[in-house]
Amino acid sequence: MQYLLMIYGDPEVWERATDEERGEMYARYEAVSTTPGILGGAELAARDTATTVRVRNGETLTTDGPFADMKESIGGYYLFEADSLDDAIALAARIPAADSGAVEVRPLVER
Numbered sequence: 001m002q003y004l005l006m007i008y009g010d011p012e013v014w015e016r017a018t019d020e021e022r023g024e025m026y027a028r029y030e031a032v033s034t035t036p037g038i039l040g041g042a043e044l045a046a047r048d049t050a051t052t053v054r055v056r057n058g059e060t061l062t063t064d065g066p067f068a069d070m071k072e073s074i075g076g077y078y079l080f081e082a083d084s085l086d087d088a089i090a091l092a093a094r095i096p097a098a099d100s101g102a103v104e105v106r107p108l109v110e111r
Contacts, residue, residue: 051065
């Protein structure tokens with residue numbers, strides 16, 4: 001089964017971190033990135049670079065920034081192939097953002 005691990009964090013946590021703390025977090029992300037079963041992943045640009053798209057009555061509407069104003073926002077993701085949800089949860093717990101934010105684990109629909 002494949003799972004999308006969506007990484008939610010508070011950008012202020014990153015901004016307050018020292019260079020040493022950031023280096024430690026990047027090392028932890030690198031360790032997760034090399035875990036067997038990781039199919040891909042990426043860090044996303046800052047949320048203020050986002051564009052939200054909606055189509056209403058056939059008209060495409062765009063808004064700068066994320067859809068909702070919230071403290072945490074999605075900052076990256078991993079695509080992970082695992083034998084069980086428990087394996088995906090165990091990997092999600094190793095992602096640094098889980099310490100101060102959240103990691104949403106969602107199975108992909110298999111067709």
